[in-house]
Amino acid sequence: MEQLKRAIEERGSVLTEGVLKVDQFLNHQIDTSLMINIGKEFVRRFDDCKITRVLTIESSGIAPSFMAANELNVPLVFARKKKSLTMSDNVYTSSIYSFTKQETNEITVSKNFLSPKDHVLIIDDFLANGHAALGLTDIVEQAGATVAGIGIVIEKSFQDGRKTIEEEGYRVESLARIQSLHDSKITFLNDL
Amino acid sequence: MEQLKRAIEERGSVLTEGVLKVDQFLNHQIDTSLMINIGKEFVRRFDDCKITRVLTIESSGIAPSFMAANELNVPLVFARKKKSLTMSDNVYTSSIYSFTKQETNEITVSKNFLSPKDHVLIIDDFLANGHAALGLTDIVEQAGATVAGIGIVIEKSFQDGRKTIEEEGYRVESLARIQSLHDSKITFLNDL
Ligand SMILES: Nc1nc2c(ncn2[C@@H]2O[C@H](COP(=O)(O)OP(=O)(O)O)[C@@H](OP(=O)(O)OP(=O)(O)O)[C@H]2O)c(=O)[nH]1
Numbered sequence: 537m538e539q540l541k542r543a544i545e546e547r548g549s550v551l552t553e554g555v556l557k558v559d560q561f562l563n564h565q566i567d568t569s570l571m572i573n574i575g576k577e578f579v580r581r582f583d584d585c586k587i588t589r590v591l592t593i594e595s596s597g598i599a600p601s602f603m604a605a606n607e608l609n610v611p612l613v614f615a616r617k618k619k620s621l622t623m624s625d626n627v628y629t630s631s632i633y634s635f636t637k638q639e640t641n642e643i644t645v646s647k648n649f650l651s652p653k654d655h656v657l658i659i660d661d662f663l664a665n666g667h668a669a670l671g672l673t674d675i676v677e678q679a680g681a682t683v684a685g686i687g688i689v690i691e692k693s694f695q696d697g698r699k700t701i702e703e704e705g706y707r708v709e710s711l712a713r714i715q716s717l718h719d720s721k722i723t724f725l726n727d728l
Numbered sequence: 729m730e731q732l733k734r735a736i737e738e739r740g741s742v743l744t745e746g747v748l749k750v751d752q753f754l755n756h757q758i759d760t761s762l763m764i765n766i767g768k769e770f771v772r773r774f775d776d777c778k779i780t781r782v783l784t785i786e787s788s789g790i791a792p793s794f795m796a797a798n799e800l801n802v803p804l805v806f807a808r809k810k811k812s813l814t815m816s817d818n819v820y821t822s823s824i825y826s827f828t829k830q831e832t833n834e835i836t837v838s839k840n841f842l843s844p845k846d847h848v849l850i851i852d853d854f855l856a857n858g859h860a861a862l863g864l865t866d867i868v869e870q871a872g873a874t875v876a877g878i879g880i881v882i883e884k885s886f887q888d889g890r891k892t893i894e895e896e897g898y899r900v901e902s903l904a905r906i907q908s909l910h911d912s913k914i915t916f917l918n919d920l
Pocket residue numbers: 554555556557558563593594595596597633634635636637661662664665667668692812813814
């Protein structure tokens with residue numbers, strides 16, 4: 537997606553070998569008009585799928601998935617990383633291991649908001665090792681629902697998240713795919 | 729705001745004397761078309777103000793503030809409750825005391841995204857004791873910027889948040905104001 541790639545080049549920066557900082561438009565400050573176009577692009581990519589719900593995870597997944605859910609005229613659900621004030625015990629949970637923090641965290645979705653009849657488009661901001669996405673697919677499977685596919689804003693193609701998810705049989709659509717962040721230079725996969 | 733009040737009546741439930749559960753459309757599942765109308769209503773309420781930035785706090789503040797920022801054509805910034813992977817040390821912080829958890833938490837906004845020239849519309853989902861809103865106004869003041877006003881989706885008028893914020897000299901616009909949740913019944917302020 538050209539507008540997104542230009543935003544990454546002009547407003548993103550390479551923090552370390554493996555980390556792209558896009559706080560200026562995605563992870564702390566949000567460029568809502570770019571997010572609207574991102575949402576519409578996800579809908580275009582999955583227009584061959586039946587989708588009854590969009591599932592993401594707090595916090596950075598909410599803005600990119602907002603307009604996708606709106607265009608599809610379906611609800612948006614965001615998985616919680618820690619218990620909220622009003623979350624009941626009637627929930628699906630999945631464990632996600634974090635390499636960075638060297639710990640396992642539980643994510644939660646209320647059983648009220650996923651049924652076996654659902655066809656779910658999962659959306660998240662980054663795809664790195666794929667653990668978050670697989671936590672979300674696990675929850676969809678527990679609900680007896682169908683994963684329509686996984687939409688990712690920025691894929692780090694030099695990590696194995698995409699491969700891991702595709703090996704599970706899920707379809708991945710990434711709007712930007714980063715081949716490398718080596719030497720603080722951003723190289724997109726299709727630039728090669 | 730009628731559509732919001734109807735959503736609260738039809739899809740909200742009273743959890744305890746002081747807590748309204750609206751997970752079905754605001755705090756866990758999101759009704760994006762309602763959120764779009766909420767964003768537009770905030771813009772209408774503040775159309776007499778100059779606004780250069782919208783500031784909210786993760787996670788439930790993001791969806792209600794999204795369309796307000798978009799209609800105003802300004803960036804949306806969400807304060808972080810805990811350090812993210814890419815947050816630098818160049819930040820404004822404020823402490824918020826939680827009665828429920830009996831602890832103090834720090835919220836953070838990067839200095840890159842608030843300047844003294846900014847006129848900031850603060851938006852949040854609930855107004856209860858006002859601590860979160862005052863944490864955000866404190867950050868705006870630290871930045872040398874101006875608080876244009878505070879937009880709240882659901883105000884619990886039986887708590888003193890609004891009074892506390894107004895005593896600080898800030899303008900509050902709440903789209904629904906709840907007089908009481910007594911006996912599991914939802915009574916709006918203007919129903920009296
Ligand atoms: N900016 C940026 N973030 C990256 C990058 N690679 C991974 N992340 C994000 O970093 C966070 C780290 O997740 P961990 O759960 O600790 O995962 P780990 O196994 O990769 O260490 C996640 O944020 P999150 O759960 O999405 O957090 P939030 O922003 O929603 O609060 C993930 O999306 C990158 O190159 N750049």
